[in-house]
Amino acid sequence: MEVTLLLEATENAFRIMEKARAHALGVLDTAVQFTGEQTRFMEEKRWQVLFAGAQRRKTRFQNFVGTALILFAFWMLLSGHFDPFHLTLGAICCIITAYLFHDLLFANVRVGDMRVVALRFLCYIPWLIQQIVLSNLHVASVVLRRKMPINPQIITFKTKLETDISSITLANSITLTPGTITMDIRDGVYYVHALDQKVADDLNAGEMEDRVAHIFMEADHLYVEDVLDAARIYDALRV
Amino acid sequence: MIRDSQDVIVKTLSRLLVPFMVIYALYVIMHGHHSPGGGFQGGVILAAGFVLLVVSHGLEQTRKRLSEKAAGVLSSIGVFIYAGIGALCLILGGNYLDYGKLSKLLPVVPAEARSLGILGVEIGVALAVMAVMFTIFLVIFTVGEFQEDDRSEK
Amino acid sequence: MNDFFLILSVGMCVLVLFCLYRGTFGPGVLNRAAGISAIGTKTLIILLLMGVIYDRIDMFIDISIAYALLNFIGTVVLAKYIETTGEA
């Protein structure tokens, strides 16, 4: 009697231990599974970070190469000596300068097609020179008269230009034409000092702004998207 | 006056101008024996480029490129290059800054060695002048500003 | 030909005289700064004319570039001083 009880008890104990072992195995399995998922997630994240870093490094490298090439062209323009010694010196200087200032020349670049922009800018310069000569004659005739019929005023207008390069192109064009001076650009509003009414009317007609917007392709919506790196330039140059 | 400028025109124009200014200064330094200019003038123009960067983009942007500590080290390195070339000529058996003797080290004729020695001396002078001018500018313009930085360092 | 360029540079010197009047007698710093920066551009042109007279234009180009850059820096620093302190 007692022997059978003892046997049953031991059997029960073994069964319980078996169950506990199975449970523990299950827990261990899920734990291993979780940690595996976790590590895979971490791995993916690390790869993503690496990839983004590589992307940023690639952009920086492209900026570096572009800056160095432009500066080397400027160096050859200045130097005039084309023997290997001076060319090597120029290359070293350009690399040092591009390493120091690689993020200055290509900040805030929004480019559609670089060649079209350059061509339109070249076509804009003769028109600007013609405007300068015309308004120069006008201002001289106004100032040299005995009564001097000037009417100085400050006019403000809101611009539709978006990038800083086009804004300063417009501002410098306004300053280059005699009689008008750009005083400030604040939040897209131009404050321009004009000498008399005719010059101010010419400016308010907005032909110059339309032409500048046409140069940088801000009027005809040809630009692709917001680009903060120089990658598009290389694409445009390669085609 | 060290703070960042908010003006679009000055900021963009100086952003476009500073790299060309620095490369022009380096051209003046490197072509000192062909055209007017040399180490001193080129160093001053180099310092003027950094001054323009400080005035338009603020001190923080400039510190990434040339910090005060680096300026101090560069001034010492410039003097070291200058005096080192002179002392090297002295060791090689000539007078102080007698560049012709450098042809014993370099595989060139003495006339070419003289040209190379002058180039090295000009680089040293330019580094020293640039670093010292930049440091003087920062010392004058940062008096009474950035007290919190000093406190955090202590 | 040299006489022509000499007369041109003397004419530019007369223009410098007007700017110098505005620079020395002009009321306030702003008038003076405008006059002085105009003097800077005019001296640059006189410099290049002198280079043509001396027949060494390649040497004078370098110094004229330095002139233009440094004139710009001086004017920018002066303008920033007036902007930060607020007194003209």
Add this chain to the structure above:
Amino acid sequence: MILPLDFILILFVFICAVAAITIKDLLSAVVILGAYSFLMCLLWTEMAAIDVAFTEASVSASIGTVLMIGCVAKTKRRSKD
């Protein structure tokens, strides 16, 4: 040496020097001193001393003016006399 240009430039330099000394406002004195160094540089160039002119232009016209403006900004602007 071109004599007529020489006399004109010396006259300008003289005017600038006298104005820079006699003026009361220190910032204006600094600005006129900038014009003085520009004209002085022109005088050196006219005497065919190009290297001296380069040094004058780079040191006195840019860094000198900038440092003097900094000194005026950190001290009093009006002189008392």
